[in-house]
Each structure stands twice: as C-alpha cells, then as structure tokens.
Amino acid sequence: MRKNKSELYLVLFIIAVIAGTVLLFIQTQQENAFGMFPEKLGDMNLSLYRDGDAAMTEVKRLHGSSPNVKVESAYIADYRGGMGSKAKFWVSESKNNEEAASLLELMNNRVGMTGMFSNSTPMNMEGITVYFVTGRPELGLYHYFYAKDNRVFWIQIDNPDESYRVGIVKESIKRI
Known part of the structure; x- marks a missing residue:
C-alpha cells in the first residue's frame, strides 16, 4: 500500500509539472492584442x-x-x-x-x-x-x-x- 501511495504522488507531481509548463508556454506564446504596444x-x-x-x-x-x-x-x-x-x-x-x-x-x-x-x-x-x-x-x-x-x-x-x-x-x- 505504501509503495502505491508514493507512486501515486510521483505521478501527480509529474502531471502538475507538465500542466504548469504547458500553461506557462501557452501564456508566453499568446500574442498581445496590441502588437508591440503595452496596454x-x-x-x-x-x-x-x-x-x-x-x-x-x-x-x-x-x-x-x-x-x-x-x-x-x-x-x-x-x-x-x-x-x-x-x-x-x-x-x-x-x-x-x-x-x-x-x-x-x-x-x-x-x-x-x-x-x-x-x-x-x-x-x-x-x-x-x-x-x-x-x-x-x-x-x-x-x-x-x-x-x-x-x-x-x-x-x-x-x-x-x-x-x-x-x-x-x-x-x-x-x-x-
């Protein structure tokens, strides 16, 4: 049971890291609606x-x-x-x-x-x-x-x- 729990935590950690990386990538890739100009x-x-x-x-x-x-x-x-x-x-x-x-x-x-x-x-x-x-x-x-x-x-x-x-x-x- 202990082994399954630590494997589950590891999988959840990896999923969280991947999701965070994807979200950060998407945010940095979205083009500003005002081109080069800041709001x-x-x-x-x-x-x-x-x-x-x-x-x-x-x-x-x-x-x-x-x-x-x-x-x-x-x-x-x-x-x-x-x-x-x-x-x-x-x-x-x-x-x-x-x-x-x-x-x-x-x-x-x-x-x-x-x-x-x-x-x-x-x-x-x-x-x-x-x-x-x-x-x-x-x-x-x-x-x-x-x-x-x-x-x-x-x-x-x-x-x-x-x-x-x-x-x-x-x-x-x-x-x-």
Missing part, C-alpha cells in the same frame, strides 16, 4: 491600436512620396491618461536596421524645412539618439523621433511637462 505606458492607457493597411496608409502619407522611404510595416497607437495627457505613436518598420537608420536620417534632415516643425534637437536617452522637435499648435507641440533596431518611432506627447515627456520616451524605448 499601459506611464499613467496612460492604450486607447487605439492600428496596424495593417490602415496604419501603412497613414504612415506613408506622413513620410511623403519620397522614393527613399521604404516601409515594410506600420503601427499606430494612441494613449490617454489623466489630466489630459496623451501620446500618439507612429511606427514604421524597415527590412533591417540600416534602412531604419537611413529613414531616420532622412526624417531628421527634412523635419525643420517643412515649416511645420522646428529644427531637431538631438539627445541621448537609454543609449539611443532621440530627436526632439516642436510643432505648430494644430499639430501638437512636442514630438520625439528615433530608430530602434529596424523600427523608426515618432511620438507626439501632449503634456507641457518636459520631465513627464522624457519619462514616457524613456519608458517607450525600454518597453517597445
């Missing part, structure tokens, strides 16, 4: 997420018709928080890091010439060169853009507090 960023919650053709159309429209702009995929996300804080992300994905860096350079060279944004100010955040520009009030006043791996990020943050905005950009670099 919460700082004190803001994700309020809109777009990818596919809708995002591609909007991102390509923002880049203009330059033949040098090569975008493989595009993503857009809006975040809303208390006290009127909000952020909007436009992300373009290139074939590789070099194409993303080239797109970032092209954006940086053109941004001040449009009349819609100031000349850019580079800064280092989390080891990445991030460019800051201000825009006309109808465009949103505070914008940051940078390349990370094969993606180029443009973030509009509507909050006058610079430390708040920098915190959101740093968190974005770490998490997205």
Whole structure:
C-alpha cells in the first residue's frame, strides 16, 4: 500500500509539472492584442491600436512620396491618461536596421524645412539618439523621433511637462 501511495504522488507531481509548463508556454506564446504596444505606458492607457493597411496608409502619407522611404510595416497607437495627457505613436518598420537608420536620417534632415516643425534637437536617452522637435499648435507641440533596431518611432506627447515627456520616451524605448 505504501509503495502505491508514493507512486501515486510521483505521478501527480509529474502531471502538475507538465500542466504548469504547458500553461506557462501557452501564456508566453499568446500574442498581445496590441502588437508591440503595452496596454499601459506611464499613467496612460492604450486607447487605439492600428496596424495593417490602415496604419501603412497613414504612415506613408506622413513620410511623403519620397522614393527613399521604404516601409515594410506600420503601427499606430494612441494613449490617454489623466489630466489630459496623451501620446500618439507612429511606427514604421524597415527590412533591417540600416534602412531604419537611413529613414531616420532622412526624417531628421527634412523635419525643420517643412515649416511645420522646428529644427531637431538631438539627445541621448537609454543609449539611443532621440530627436526632439516642436510643432505648430494644430499639430501638437512636442514630438520625439528615433530608430530602434529596424523600427523608426515618432511620438507626439501632449503634456507641457518636459520631465513627464522624457519619462514616457524613456519608458517607450525600454518597453517597445
């Protein structure tokens, strides 16, 4: 009887380990419903997420018709928080890091010439060169853009507090 009991405990233990491993695997494999974007960023919650053709159309429209702009995929996300804080992300994905860096350079060279944004100010955040520009009030006043791996990020943050905005950009670099 004692032998049967210990064998039963061993079988139950093995079943529990296998079930736990399977459950953990399934949870880590499920795709986030919001793609690369976390549901919460700082004190803001994700309020809109777009990818596919809708995002591609909007991102390509923002880049203009330059033949040098090569975008493989595009993503857009809006975040809303208390006290009127909000952020909007436009992300373009290139074939590789070099194409993303080239797109970032092209954006940086053109941004001040449009009349819609100031000349850019580079800064280092989390080891990445991030460019800051201000825009006309109808465009949103505070914008940051940078390349990370094969993606180029443009973030509009509507909050006058610079430390708040920098915190959101740093968190974005770490998490997205």
